Amino acid sequence: MPGDKPPFEELYRDFLNRIYAYVRAQVGSQADAEDVTSQVFIKAWEAYPRYEPQGATPASWLFRIARNAALDHLRAAGRKERLARAVANEPEALEDPAQLAAERIQHRALLTLVERLPERQREAISLRHSGLSFAEVGQILGSSEDAAKMLYHRALRVLREAAAGEAG
């Protein structure tokens, strides 16, 4: 609701999982995702007094901070090294071993394909599937809603081809 500013904790509880998922898809490993997610919410906490709900939805405001933090992180350490580490395999802390089912393995495989996408395509897919509208995706990526939609569909096509290649 424009002009309505919820308590920061409400925002934090509502968005933590989505921001973490987005960040994890960008940086690859659980440890890095925790670091970057922490930075995102600490920065957001510090900037919250200056956040104007009229200017951006909470989602686009937070995801913009998350995107910048993830980009900073990737630039700082070099994406290739991290990606190699992630693909080579990061031990996953499983909460329930019984959940280690085929579906979950497929999710991991699909997310690995997302991690290998070119940067902007990866961002479009990650933002969109973190629940943002195309208008919000465009706002964060600095493009129009239509351009965001085109970028997203191009990324989907690349993913589809990559998935077919993996299956073949």
Add this chain to the structure above:
Amino acid sequence: MSEPRDRLEERLDQAFASIRPRRGFEDELWTRIQARRSPWARFLESARRVQLGPALGGLAVLLVVVVAGGLLLQHGGPHASSAGSAAEGPTRTAPNAAQPNGAAGADVVTFGPLPPPPQPTGGYAGPVNVTAVTASVAVPARLPVTRYREWSAAQADAYAAGLNAQPAGPVPAGALGRYAGKDFTLVLYPTDTAAGTEPRVVITPAPGALRAAGSDDAAITTAVTDYLSRFNVAPGGGAQSPSVARSGGQVLVRWALSPLRQGWLVTLGADLSILMAEAPLPLSPEVAFYATPTSTKQVFFGGPSGGPNVVLDTAELVYVVASDGTYGYFEPAILYSGRFTQGGVTYQKQVLLPAVH
């Protein structure tokens, strides 16, 4: 997402929904965020919790006495100068210099110019037109200021090396360094004026590295103290009695250092394993006394700023963390605040002014 969706998009939705942080991360991070709140925010909140609001003005003077007394007890007296050399130590104001509030200058020993107190991170950050200041605080003629030398990256490296921990990137923004030991990681931070925290270390043990032997407060406190001792940061030197709070399946152990300083904060999981510990780094503080000005309110009326109008109707004396890069300071400041409404939203404007000069 109103457009028709294909199977791949549905799988992507499910895949992203399946990504969750590990159990406990949400509360750990929230604890860290809470710990970064400025000392005055923490104080104001605790005051609100016990509904002290209207009495705060009167309480402020008492608070100064408590803080000043605590600092003096902690650091050994008004003229203790434990770390400064002759060249850089406190300087005595000329005996005949005229002092405000009618105070004689002979007993005023200072460190020289202090860095300005950082502006509060809570509340409205934009410019305002102050139309009136209706609150004031009575302060003594002199107030103590504590100074300590800032931690350097080399000191952080040496501290970690003493614990057999090696540098392990990436270093979080603003940190001095990040280090990994056999069953822990350390991140060392310098003074953070925005968060209102002195130099500190955040210790993250490996999962299950240490559990309290019992679930009673005494056993938990003992286990946590022993653990902090391994890192040479056990509570001491002015720490208040520990408080043990249980919330959302976690246990929080805290030693406050003074009414406005965070002190030590340790989070344990439901299984009583230590999840994270945050502790002040050892400092070599020295104390000096500064004279207080007769009035600071006139600085608000420097002309219209183009911002909304506000009346500053609350004033409190607080201690804040400031830094000039070489030294960190615990210095007194007066926190003025007032509320205004803009675009249907009510904001709070807070302004900190130095309480000494």
